[in-house]
Amino acid sequence: MLTELSNKVKVVGAKQVRRAVENGSAQKVFLAADADLRVTEPISELCAQLGVAVETVPSMKELGRACGIAVGAAVTALL
Numbered sequence: 058m059l060t061e062l063s064n065k066v067k068v069v070g071a072k073q074v075r076r077a078v079e080n081g082s083a084q085k086v087f088l089a090a091d092a093d094l095r096v097t098e099p100i101s102e103l104c105a106q107l108g109v110a111v112e113t114v115p116s117m118k119e120l121g122r123a124c125g126i127a128v129g130a131a132v133t134a135l136l
Contacts, residue, residue: 059114059123062087066136069124071096074134078103083134085110089117092131100132109134 068077077083078100086104088097090113104111114120117129124133 059087059119061135062120062123062133063125067124067133068136069121069126069130069133071100071132074100074132075103077134077136078107078109081107082136083109085112085135087112087114087120087123087133087135089114089120089129089131091116092129096131 068074074083074086078086086100086109088101088111101111117131120133121128121130124130
């Protein structure tokens with residue numbers, strides 16, 4: 058599941074993911090289950106409206122590590 062994040066083009070962060078979903082370039086969005094709902098819920102709703110697949114990851118730390126960054130990530134999108 059998360060291995061696809063390590064070798065494909067992606068964006069990390071709420072603003073970049075929202076932009077990618079809105080302009081149609083996001084293929085799949087990953088949301089961290091332990092992230093603040095104020096960050097993840099609007100993106101989840103936008104994905105549902107626009108038909109973008111959403112996958113939940115157990116922790117921000119795990120999602121950040123899968124993206125190759127040293128900090129946790131609340132949301133990430135594959136392009």
